[in-house]
Amino acid sequence: xxxxxxxxxxxxxxxxxxxxxxxxxxxxxxxxxxxxxxxxxxxxxxxxxxxxxxxxxxxxxxxxxxxxxxxxxxxxxxxxxxxxxxxxxxxxxxxxxxxxxxxxxxxxxxxxxxxxxxxxxxxxxxxxxxxxxxxxxxxxxxxxxxxxxxxxxxxxxxxxxxxxxxxxxxxxxxxxxxxxxxxxxxxxxxxxxxxxxxxxxxxxxxxxxxxxxxxxxxxxxxxxxxxxxxxxxxxxxxxxxxxxxxxxxxxxxxxxxxxxxxxxxxxxxxxxxxxxxxxxxxxxxxxxxxxxxxxxxxxxxxxxxxxxxxxxxxxxxxxxxxxxxxxxxxxxxxxxxxxxxxxxxxxxxxxxxxxxxxxxxxxxxxxxxxxxxxxxxxxxxxxxxxxxxxxxxxxxxxxxxxxxxxxxxxxxxxxxxxxxxxxxxxxxxxxxxxxxxxxxxxxxxxxxx
Ligand SMILES: [Zn+2]
Numbered sequence: 513x514x515x516x517x518x519x520x521x522x523x524x525x526x527x528x529x530x531x532x533x534x535x536x537x538x539x540x541x542x543x544x545x546x547x548x549x550x551x552x553x554x555x556x557x558x559x560x561x562x563x564x565x566x567x568x569x570x571x572x573x574x575x576x577x578x579x580x581x582x583x584x585x586x587x588x589x590x591x592x593x594x595x596x597x598x599x600x601x602x603x604x605x606x607x608x609x610x611x612x613x614x615x616x617x618x619x620x621x622x623x624x625x626x627x628x629x630x631x632x633x634x635x636x637x638x639x640x641x642x643x644x645x646x647x648x649x650x651x652x653x654x655x656x657x658x659x660x661x662x663x664x665x666x667x668x669x670x671x672x673x674x675x676x677x678x679x680x681x682x683x684x685x686x687x688x689x690x691x692x693x694x695x696x697x698x699x700x701x702x703x704x705x706x707x708x709x710x711x712x713x714x715x716x717x718x719x720x721x722x723x724x725x726x727x728x729x730x731x732x733x734x735x736x737x738x739x740x741x742x743x744x745x746x747x748x749x750x751x752x753x754x755x756x757x758x759x760x761x762x763x764x765x766x767x768x769x770x771x772x773x774x775x776x777x778x779x780x781x782x783x784x785x786x787x788x789x790x791x792x793x794x795x796x797x798x799x800x801x802x803x804x805x806x807x808x809x810x811x812x813x814x815x816x817x818x819x820x821x822x823x824x825x826x827x828x829x830x831x832x833x834x835x836x837x838x839x840x841x842x843x844x845x846x847x848x849x850x851x852x853x854x855x856x857x858x859x860x861x862x863x864x865x866x867x868x869x870x871x872x873x874x875x876x877x878x879x880x881x882x883x884x885x886x887x888x889x890x891x892x893x894x895x896x897x898x899x900x901x902x903x904x905x906x907x908x909x910x911x912x913x914x915x916x917x918x919x920x921x922x923x924x925x926x927x928x929x930x931x932x933x934x935x936x937x938x939x940x941x942x943x944x945x946x947x948x949x950x951x952x953x954x955x956x957x958x959x960x961x
Contacts, residue, residue, distance in 0.1 A: 514553065516546045516560040517897060519911040521567040523872045524886040527911055532558075533566060535893045538930035543887050561926065563901035565911050567867075568887050569627025569894040569927060570840040571874035574718070574778045574799035574828025577617030577629065578610045578637040581955040582833035591724040591808040592737040598833055604958055607635065612951040614641030617831075619943050620838045621647060622935040624921035625896035627928075630776065630799070630828070630878055632691040632718055636677050639688065643681030646934045646942050648894065650878060651677060652691035652718045658753070660701040667705055674715070685930065689716035692769070694723065695760045696730050696738045700767045707768035716774040716879070718799070722760040722787065723779035724810040731760045761787035770794035774879045778828065779804075780818075781811030788814065792821040797877035800869065802847035804830035815851050816858050826874025827866070839921040840870045848916060863916035897926035 513535045520531030522543055532546040534553060542549060550558070579598075586597040605613065614637035621629060628648040631638040642649035653670045657663060670690060677688045692698045692706050710717045722728065729736035734755030756763045761783055769775065770790070777791060778799040791798065800813055818825050827847065829838045844866040852861045875885025883892045898919055900908050905918040927935040934941050 514546070514549055514556045514558045515566055515895060515897070516558060517564040517566040518562065518900075518908070519565045520887065521565055521867070521911060522887040523568055523868055524888060531566070533887060533893075533895060535895070535928075535931055538893055538932075540887055540889055540891050540893050540895075542889055561897040561899070563899070563906070563908065564925070565898045565900055565915060566887075567896060567898065567915075568871045568885055569896045569929065570625050570870050571628040571630075571826060571878065571880075571885055572621065572626045572829050572838065572840065573630050573776065573797075573826040573874045573877060574801055574830055575617070575621075575629055575631050575838065576633065576638065576831035576833070577621070577631055577641055578614040578633055578635055579831035579833035580617035580620065581605070581609065581613035581952060582831075582959065583616075583836045585833065585959055587836070589808075590726075591810050592726045592741065594808055594834065596741055601959055605955070607637075609951075609955050609958070610635040610637040611640060612948065613955060614638045615644070615943065615948050616952050617838065618642055618645035618647055619940060619945060619948055620832070620921075621645075622927045622940060622943075623924060624838050624840060625898065625924035625927055626829075626838060626840060627894040627896065628875070628878075628880065628884055630718060632693075636673060636680075639677040639680050639686060643686050644942060645940070646685070646929050646932055648685045648884065648892075648929055649681075650687050650689055650716055650880075652689040652716065653677065654691045654693055655702060655706065656693040656697040657702060658697060658699050660699045663699060663701050663705055666702065667709065671709075687716070689718065689774075691718045694720040694727065695763060696727055703764060703767035703769045707772055710772045710774075714773075716776070717769070717772045718776040718778060719769070721764065721777040721780055722782040724808070725782060727760055728782040731756055731763050732758060759784065759787055761790050765790055770796060776877065778830075779810060779813070781805050781813045783814065785817070788817050788821055788823070791818075792823050795824070797824040797826070799828040799877070800825050800847065801828045801830045801835075801843075802850055803843055804834045806846065806850060808834055812850060812854050815847075816855055816860050819860050824873065824877040825869060826877040827870045828874075837921065841915065841919045841921060841923075844870055844916045863910075863912040866916055867912050893928055893931040895926075895928045896924055899923050899925045
């Protein structure tokens with residue numbers, strides 16, 4: 513099959529005007545000018561998207577699909593209060609609700625051109641939804657306890673779930689990791705044991721780190737809203753916590769977690785130069801979630817410093833409960849504009865860099881760039897088409913700028929994973945969208961009531 517469009521963005525190579533991609537089975541075979549490929553393969557079926565961009569699917573470095581039903585439920589509150597309210601409301605959801613909540617997210621991801629997700633899940637619903645929708649996914653089993661006596665049980669349950677979740681999908685699309693939730697909800701012994709387990713079993717790890725000022729103050733000074741409200745309500749008031757005197761990034765350095773080969777630190781807004789050295793020195797990848805960070809008042813990640821120090825950075829949406837959409841165009845645009853507002857014009861802050869951070873750089877950060885993230889012969893055919901023919905987008909002089917500054921998730925018309933068309937012009941091939949919408953309404957009533 514030949515996919516053709518005005519612009520083809522391989523990402524790892526300059527873009528092609530009037531280009532095409534030849535796909536066979538689950539692989540990309542060739543990329544080039546449409547006329548050349550058409551002449552070489554006159555019998556291939558052609559799908560021409562016209563004034564559109566063909567590009568690799570987005571790699572969302574951080575989300576929680578199972579929280580999709582909580583979209584807009586708790587808005588306009590800072591991080592700690594948002595987290596507390598969410599924890600209270602989520603008690604109302606049954607397992608069947610979590611499953612369908614994750615399906616809402618899976619449908620949105622495909623409609624938004626996201627083909628790979630890195631998802632932290634507590635219930636496993638994200639893994640089931642991703643597998644059912646055809647998404648490529650790394651799903652990390654979340655673990656948390658502040659009570660060191662509970663660490664063995666927490667890990668044993670996680671091991672069981674990891675084994676079970678692995679069976680949910682084709683291993684070429686679904687892999688499973690482990691995610692210690694955050695410094696304020698995990699005893700250091702849990703970080704130490706997770707590190708040992710991840711190294712022994714070659715598990716990828718993701719953890720929220722240096723996300724908010726409350727987390728920073730809690731770790732360093734032993735007090736913040738997280739110390740009082742969150743821990744009293746959810747971690748057990750009997751568990752002592754003393755100020756550590758160091759930043760969250762330095763605190764975790766003692767517990768072996770940075771020895772994990774595939775570690776993603778999520779948010780990292782509260783970091784200084786010494787923290788960045790630690791992350792860079794240990795080759796820790798960073799999930800940059802600009803819109804969530806801004807909306808919850810968590811801070812601004814020092815992106816240019818990360819990039820200057822060679823930290824692997826990709827863009828993540830975080831969950832619809834915080835953000836409120838899985839729209840990578842918004843992430844690129846708002847991320848770029850915030851960075852430029854705060855830091856001024858730096859060479860990193862250009863549209864092409866942000867498109868790369870939403871695709872190839874995120875794949876590198878997750879260690880899956882041998883398979884996805886760019887359009888290259890031999891890689892998986894994870895391809896999207898973005899229609900850029902609307903009145904607010906023409907004329908299209910430079911496709912990266914068009915994508916970052918004029919496009920949004922509604923412009924994605926076609927999403928393919930491993931050569932399989934999963935979303936095409938309002939239709940999902942593996943999801944029952946009418947049922948998902950009906951269930952969303954039911955959960956709305958449940959959560960609001
Ligand atoms: Zn998160």
